[in-house]
Structure formats: C-alpha cells, structure tokens
Amino acid sequence: RVDPPLYYRSASSGNWGTAATWLVSTDAAFVAPAGVAATSAPTATNSMGITIMAGHSITSSASVAADQLTIQSTGSLEMTNNALTISDGTGTDVAISSGGTLLLSGTATITINSGATIQVDGLYKVSSTAAPVVTNAGTTTVTSTGTYEHARDAGIIPTCTWNTGSTCLITGTGNNAPTGLAQSFHHFTVNTTLTNSVNCSGALQTINGKFKLTTNHASFGWRLTGTTNYTLTVADSLIVTNGILDASSGGSTGTINANGAIVMSGASSQITKTGAATFTFNANNNFTQSAG
DSSP states (O other): OOSSOOEEEESSSEETTOGGGEEEESSTTSBTTBOEEOSSOOOSSSOSEEEEOTTOEEEESSOEEESSEEEOTTOEEEEESSEEEEOOOSSOSEEEOTTOEEEEETTOEEEEOTTOEEEESSEEEEOOOOSSSEEESSEEEEOTTOEEEEOSSSOBOOOOEEOTTOEEEEOOOSSSOOBOOOSEESEEEEEOOOSSOEEOTTOOOEESSOEEEEOOOSSOOEESOSSSOEEEEESSOEEEESOEEEOOSSSOEEEEEEOSOEEEESTTOEEEOOSSOEEEEEEOSOEEESOO
C-alpha cells in the first residue's frame, strides 16, 4: 500500500486506466481533504479503497487488480477482453450495491484470490466467452437483492452462497446448458431463446425459492437429465411461460417435488418427458394452466 494511504473514487464515466477518470484523497469520505485529480489509475497496491460513483460507467481495456472496490447504485464496471483480479484485504473486497453492475464481456475473466470476498447486492453479469470466466479461490455471496446473470451459452455458473431472495438468471443459453448447477439456489430463472434442447445432466436439484422457465421455442426444451437419476425440489412456485420443461430424455429415474403453486401459460408450454424415463411429479400445491 502507498503511504499516506489514498482512496480513489470516479470523477466521471470513463476508462479505468485513465488517470483523469479518478479523484484521490487521504480521507475515505473525501471531505478533509477534498478529492483532487489522480495522477495514476487505481490498483490493489496503490489504494485503500476504490469507489465507482452512482451514475458512472467505467470500462477497462486492460487487466486490472483491485481490492476494496465498491460499485454504487446505478454505477457500473465493464471488463472487456481482459482480466480482473480481486485481492484479499480488510472487509469485503468487492461490493456491488443494489442497482450497481459488474459485467464481464468479450473474453474477460475474473480471478478471486484466496480469502477475497465479493458481495452481490446488485447485478453480477457474465457474457464473456472465456473458458473459464471465473477462477474462484475466495467467496461470492449473492444477497436478497442480488442477481447473478449468466448471459452466455454453456459456461460455468460460479459457486456462490445464494442467500434467501437471491436470483440466478439464465439468459444466454441456446445450444448448451451451463454447468455449475449442483448448488442450492434460491430463485432460479431461465429466460432465454433455445436453438436446441439443452441437458442439465441431473445436476439441478435444489431451488429454495421460485423456478421460472421461459424457453421461447415450441419444440426445444430445458431438459433436466438424460441418463442420470435426480430429484429436483422446488420450494416455492414453479412457473412455466412459453417454455418446455423436459423431465428426462433417457432411461433415468427423475422426481420433481413442486411444493409451491404450479402455473403454466403460453401456447407452447409443457411439462413433459421424452424417452423411456421413469418420472414422478409431486404437485404439492395448486396447479393453474391457462395455455399449453
């Protein structure tokens, strides 16, 4: 760390690596002294804290190492075709405020070092096609106001702690389901347009909130398994809208325990199975079908 310690905050929207994007102060509140123009961009080693202010959009065209990074509500950070490394410091190392956004696009990657923590109260979105996008030796928590959005085909949903009220949102799946589905999710929402049926291979088994499914295709389905046995428990509502929930396509044994209301709408909606699977559907609440 530098001495005396410097705190950074964005002065305007701009590129992370441009000094003019930033103000610095030795006071975390930027009061005494007030912020002055930075002479260099922030890093994990030259700053005590980095804040992207409300309404500012920061992009990075080069790799960045950060620590004690806060993205305020309506602020955003987009990494494109480069690497974001999160170092372990005191407290939360990345805080995405409710209404704030961290976006990994292009072929961007993120490495969360051992001991480092990310708290998602806003939106953590991955559209990057890198493999893998996330290297996680730390911890990521998605809170009651937070959403992780998987805006790409295939890829891996990062391992997270999914607090009550959190959402895992799938928007980019077309031909291949993501992996990383063997987690205890709270709300799990699929809102995508399939270009082929996709197979979760029996991995999706625990949804502690609502399961919402929209696949926008009359033939292709969100397939829970092929040949792997599974039991999927949905604690709250199961809502299928313009989608096909395919319990199995092979000779597996599958069970869906739907403990909340079941709602199906849209002309192409189905809850079905294909192939010779043995499938048990336990509907433990009201079933409402307006189409499908």
